[in-house]
Each structure stands twice: as structure tokens, then as C-alpha cells.
Amino acid sequence: MQKNLHFSSKSCTFAPNYETMAKILVIDDERAIRNTLKEILEFEGYTIELAENGRLGLDKAINTTYDLIFTDIKMPEMDGMEFLHAYRSACAQQGAEEAPVVMITGHGSVDNAVEALKSGAFDFIQKPLDLNRLLLTTKHALDHKSLIKETKVLRKKISKRYQMIGESAAIARVRATIDKVAATEARVLITGANGTGKEVVAHLIHENSTRAKAPMVEVNCAAIPSELIESELFGHTKGSFTSAIKDRAGKFEQADGGTLFLDEIGDMSLSAQAKVLRALQENEITRVGSDKPIKVNVRVIAATNKDLQKEIAEGRFREDLFHRLNVIPVHVPSLDNRKDDIPLLINHFNELICSEQGWRTKTFDASAIAQLQERSWHGNIRELRNVVERLIILAGDTITDQDVADYA
Numbered sequence: 001m002q003k004n005l006h007f008s009s010k011s012c013t014f015a016p017n018y019e020t021m022a023k024i025l026v027i028d029d030e031r032a033i034r035n036t037l038k039e040i041l042e043f044e045g046y047t048i049e050l051a052e053n054g055r056l057g058l059d060k061a062i063n064t065t066y067d068l069i070f071t072d073i074k075m076p077e078m079d080g081m082e083f084l085h086a087y088r089s090a091c092a093q094q095g096a097e098e099a100p101v102v103m104i105t106g107h108g109s110v111d112n113a114v115e116a117l118k119s120g121a122f123d124f125i126q127k128p129l130d131l132n133r134l135l136l137t138t139k140h141a142l143d144h145k146s147l148i149k150e151t152k153v154l155r156k157k158i159s160k161r162y163q164m165i166g167e168s169a170a171i172a173r174v175r176a177t178i179d180k181v182a183a184t185e186a187r188v189l190i191t192g193a194n195g196t197g198k199e200v201v202a203h204l205i206h207e208n209s210t211r212a213k214a215p216m217v218e219v220n221c222a223a224i225p226s227e228l229i230e231s232e233l234f235g236h237t238k239g240s241f242t243s244a245i246k247d248r249a250g251k252f253e254q255a256d257g258g259t260l261f262l263d264e265i266g267d268m269s270l271s272a273q274a275k276v277l278r279a280l281q282e283n284e285i286t287r288v289g290s291d292k293p294i295k296v297n298v299r300v301i302a303a304t305n306k307d308l309q310k311e312i313a314e315g316r317f318r319e320d321l322f323h324r325l326n327v328i329p330v331h332v333p334s335l336d337n338r339k340d341d342i343p344l345l346i347n348h349f350n351e352l353i354c355s356e357q358g359w360r361t362k363t364f365d366a367s368a369i370a371q372l373q374e375r376s377w378h379g380n381i382r383e384l385r386n387v388v389e390r391l392i393i394l395a396g397d398t399i400t401d402q403d404v405a406d407y408a
Contacts, residue, residue, distance in 0.1 A: 021045075021047065022046050022047070022067040022068060022142050023046070023047045023048075023049065023064075023065070023066050023067050023068075024041055024046050024047065024048050024049070024066060024067060024068045024069070024070065024138070025048075025049050025050075025051065025057060025060055025061060025064075025066045025068075025069045025070070025099075026038060026041075026048060026049070026050050026051070026069075026070045026071075027050075027051045027052075027053070027054060027056075027057035027069065027070065027071040027072065027075075027080075027083065028052070028070075028071070028072040028075070028104065029052055029053050029072065029075045029076060030072070031052070033072070033104075034050045034052070035050075037070065037134075038050060040131070040134065040135075041138065044135065044138070046138075049064070049066075053075055053076065053077050053078065054071065054075050054077060054078030054079060054080065054082060054083040055077055055078045057069075057071060057078075057083055058078065058083055058086050058087060058090075061083075061087050061090075061099070062087070062090050062094075065097075065099075066099040067099055067142055067145055068099055068100050068102065068138065068141050068142055068145070069087075069099050069100070069101045069102070070101075070102050070104060071083050071084070071101060071102075071103060071104065072103075072104045072105075073103050073104065073105045073106075073112050073113065073116070074105075074106065080103055080104075080112075080116065081112065081115070081116060081119070084101055084103075084116060084119055084120065084121055085119065087101065088119075088120050097149075098120075099145065100122035100123075100141040100142075100144055100145055101116075101120070101121045101122055102121065102122055102123050102124065102125060102137055102138075102141055103116045103121050103123075103124040103125075104124070104125055104127065104129075105124050105125070105126055105127070106126070106127045113126075122141050122144065123137050123140070123141065125137055162199075162200050162203035162204060162207070163200070163348070164178075164197065164200055164201070164204060165341065165344050165345050165348045166338060166340075166341030166344055166345065167340070167341065167344065168333075168338040168340045168341045170333040170337055170338045171333065171338055171341060174201065174330060174331075174332060174333070177328070177330050178201065178204050178205055178208065178330070179208075181205065181328045181330075182204070182205045182206075182207075182208035182209045183208065183209060183210060185299055186327045186328050187280075187299070187300050187301065187302070187324065187325055187326075187327045187328070188202075188205060188301045188302070188327070188328045188329075188330055189302050189303070189304075189308075189322075189325045189326040189327075189328070189329050189330070190202060190301065190302070190303040190304075190330045190331075190332060191303070191304060191305075191308075191329065191330070191331050191332070192303075192305065192331055192332030192333070192334070193305055193334050193380060194305050194379070194380065194382070195335075195379045195380030195381055195382030195383060196332040196333065196334055196335070196380045196381060197332055197380075197381050198263070198303040198305075198332050199218075199261075199263065199303070201303075201330055201332055202216075202259075202261045202263075202301045202303060203216065205259075205301060206258075206259040206261075206301070209259070209299070211257065211258050211259055211299060214255075214257040214258030214259070215254065215255055215257075215258040215259075216255070216258055216259040216260075216261060217251050217254045217255035217258065217259070217260050217261065218261045218263060219232065219233065219251050219260070219261065219262050219263065220263045220264055221262060221263065221264045221265050221266075221267045221268045221272075222263075222264035222267040223264075226269040226271075226272075229268060229269060229272045230271065230272050230275060230288055231244075231248070231250065231288050232250060232251060233250050233251050233252055233272060233275070233276065233285075234250040234252060234275060234279075234285045234286060234287055234288060235247070235248050235249045235250030235252075235253055235285075235287040235288065236248055236250075236287050236288035236289050236290075237287050237288070237289040237290045238289075239289065240287075240288045240289020240290070241288070241289070244288075244289065247287075248287075250285065250287065252279060252285045252296045252298055253285070253294060253296060255296075255298045256296050256297055256298060257297055257298075258298070258299070259298070259299045259300075259301060260298045260299070260300050260301070261301050261302075261303070262276075262300060262301070262302040262303070263302075263303050264303065264304055264305065265302040265303065265304050265325070266304035266305070266306035266308055266311055266316075266317060267304075267306075270316070270317075270318065273317065273318045273321050274318065276300075276321060277318060277320060277321045277324060279296065279298075280300060280321075280324045280325075281324070283295060283296060283297065283298075284296060300325065302325045308322050308326075309322075334377070334380055335377040335380045335381055335383075335384060336376055336377055339373050342369070342372055342373045342384065343369050343373070345381065345384055345385075346364055346369060346372065346384070346388055347364075349384070349385050349388040349389070350362055350364065350388060350392065353388065353389050353392050354392065357392075359392075360397075362391075362392050362395070362397060362398070362399055363397060363398040363399065364391075364398075364399045365398060365399065365400050365401075367400060367401035368391075368399045368400050368401050368403060368404050370401070371401045371404045371405070372384070372387070372404060372408070387408045390407055390408060391403055391404065391407055391408055394406075394407045395407060
């Protein structure tokens with residue numbers, strides 16, 4: 001059966017882009033369609049490969065990395081739907097990244113195209129093919145793939161940022177507690193001095209919880225003025241105060257379904273503490289300037305560098321809120337109490353910092369590491385990271401004890 005090949009005469013506004021390096025596979029049993037698509041897409045700067053049926057296309061798609069695949073739906077031997085299912089199944093089995101698949105369909109096959117979308121196709125284009133539609137779909141599909149790739153890279157960077165490095169007994173206890181508590185809904189209160197890694201603990205709990213795909217919203221209670229903390233946490237309505245020019249959702253609403261991390265909660269005002277207590281008791285909040293309650297489903301993790309028992313005794317922290325938050329206490333040890341971990345931390349920061357700068361990893365000799373282990377680290381891990389970064393920048397390829405004496 002002769003297929004209807006036609007491109008509409010609408011003007012095309014896409015300028016050629018010969019710097020585009022995307023590789024695209026076109027699968028169609030009609031030579032005229034394959035060649036026409038190849039000519040048009042190559043003019044846009046893309047690299048095009050062709051397959052004359054679904055089986056050949058599947059073999060190419062499994063053994064070659066493509067950025068985008070076009071496939072006709074109606075083909076002998078293996079049609080487009082069969083190709084789509086087989087391709088996605090093969091990618092899942094191999095743990096390979098899928099390319100977006102765009103279906104090419106005739107007017108009588110729109111139902112099949114909709115079914116393809118439900119099965120995981122990115123989009124479909126109808127015959128007769130419209131040039132603007134073809135190029136726009138190509139751009140959107142490639143943008144989508146690029147966005148997915150960037151998201152994965154970002155997640156890897158985030159996961160690298162929040163790693164618990166160390167094998168000491170002190171850090172092993174913290175890691176064991178995280179493993180036990182992460183999958184539960186229990187509230188956690190993380191204590192420890194500044195720079196010990198309380199934020200890392202909070203992120204690891206969230207990332208290993210059933211809420212990991214939902215947002216983790218952070219609030220630094222010490223950085224927000226007391227007169228604004230309630231608006232920040234609970235939101236406000238338009239006109240509730242001078243600068244409230246529109247309704248605004250607070251952090252509790254933004255974290256709905258996920259985790260709310262209240263960092264430095266010991267610095268929160270008593271008024272805000274009372275409202276947080278109510279939110280934890282009733283699972284609802286009220287925006288500033290409103291009397292309408294809003295239901296929220298939030299897991300709260302709190303952290304502080306203060307002794308909250310002392311704060312309670314001096315009237316600066318509510319005892320009832322303390323007991324609501326302190327279901328699972330986690331104390332993060334200071335670096336001076338886990339000096340055996342310093343070599344591992346130096347190696348971790350060395351690799352991380354050099355990777356960020358695009359440099360080859362430096363070498364820390366044993367004398368330099370020993371001298372760093374002998375120091376007292378009042379600023380904890382944060383201070384150690386700063387010192388390692390300074391040595392990497394100012395010293396040579398091999399960092400010695402003299403470099404530590406000169407620069408650290």
C-alpha cells in the first residue's frame with residue numbers, strides 16, 4: 001500500500017543549527033518517508049540513522065544510544081506499538097536510559113497513537129506531516145531528554161553533597177539510627193555543635209524514607225527575623241500585614257506530603273513554637289491573617305546546636321514542643337570525638353573539590369594528614385573542608401606537613 005507522504009506548505013520558522021549533535025533513529029517501512037525525514041532533520045544539524053522495519057529498528061535502538069526515535073505505527077513484521085513495548089522492556093532489563101519515542105500515525109490510527117502515549121511514547125505526529133509540527137516535536141523531545149539528564153546529574157551532585165563519611169564507632173551509631181528511623185514516620189530531633197553535619201543527617205533520613213519522592217523543605221529558624229517566622233512557616237493572606245501584597249503558602253504547605261526540616265529550632269520565638277506545636281498535634285495550620293485551617297501531612301525533623309533542656313529551664317523553649325519533637329533523638333558527634341575519620345574526610349573533600357574545579361586530585365602525604373589529625377576542630381567538619389580547600393588551592397600537587405603549617 002502506497003503511503004501518503006506530504007509536508008504542509010506552512011512556512012517554517014526554524015533556522016538550521018549545524019552545531020546540534022543529537023542522534024535520531026527513524027523507523028519506517030516506506031523509503032520515501034525515511035529519506036524525506038532524514039533530509040529535513042539533517043538540514044537542522046541532527047545525525048540521522050534509518051531502519052526499514054521495527055525489528056531492524058529494535059536491534060539498532062538496543063545496541064546504539066539515540067537521543068530520539070521516530071517510528072511509524074503501521075509496519076509489517078513488528079509494528080510501532082510492538083517496537084515501543086520491546087524497546088522499553090529492553091532498556092529496563094539493561095538499566096539503560098530510554099530515548100523519547102515519537103509515533104508517526106495516519107488519520108485512521110489516532111486511537112493507536114493515544115494508546116502509545118499511555119504506553120510511554122513521548123508524542124505522536126499525524127500524516128500528512130507538517131514541517132513545523134515535526135521540528136517543534138523534535139525540539140521538545142530533545143529538550144525533555146536533556147532536562148531528564150540534567151535532573152539526574154543534579155540529583156547525583158545533591159547525593160554527593162549529603163554523604164556521611166566515616167567509620168568510627170561514633171558515626172556508626174548515627175548511621176545505624178538513621179537506618180532504623182528513616183522508613184518510619186517518627187519525628188527526629190538532631191543535636192550537635194555547628195558544622196558537625198546535622199543537615200546531612202536530616203537529608204539522609206528524608207532520602208531513605210517513604211517520602212523521598214516528595215519535597216524536603218528547609219527552614220533556618222535562626223536566619224529569619226522573629227516577626228516573620230510565623231509567615232514563613234504558615235503562610236499569610238493578602239493584606240494581613242503591610243508587605244503582604246498577595247496570598248502566600250508557608251513552608252508547612254510547601255512540604256505537604258514530604259519532610260519539613262526545622263534547622264536551629266532553638267532560636268524560634270515562643271509564639272511560633274506554640275503554632276508549631278498545634279500543627280504537630282492537629283496536622284493543620286492557619287495562615288497569618290486567616291481563620292481557615294488547612295490540613296497538612298508533614299514529617300518534621302528538627303535540629304539545634306543548643307541544649308534544649310537548659311532553654312526549657314530558662315523559659316526560652318516550650319517543654320511540650322520538645323517532647324513532641326524528641327521522639328527519636330540523634331546526637332551528631334564533634335570532629336574532635338571522631339578524629340579517626342579525618343583521613344577519610346580529607347580524601348572525600350579532596351576528590352569533591354578537585355572534581356568541582358576540574359582539577360586532578362591532589363596527594364596528601366602521611367605527615368600532612370597526621371598534623372591535621374592532631375588539631376582541635378572547633379568548627380568541626382565545615383572547618384576541615386575549608387582547610388582542605390585552602391591547601392588544594394595554595395599548595396602543590398603533593399600536600400605536606402609544611403604546607404599545613406604555612407596555609408592551614
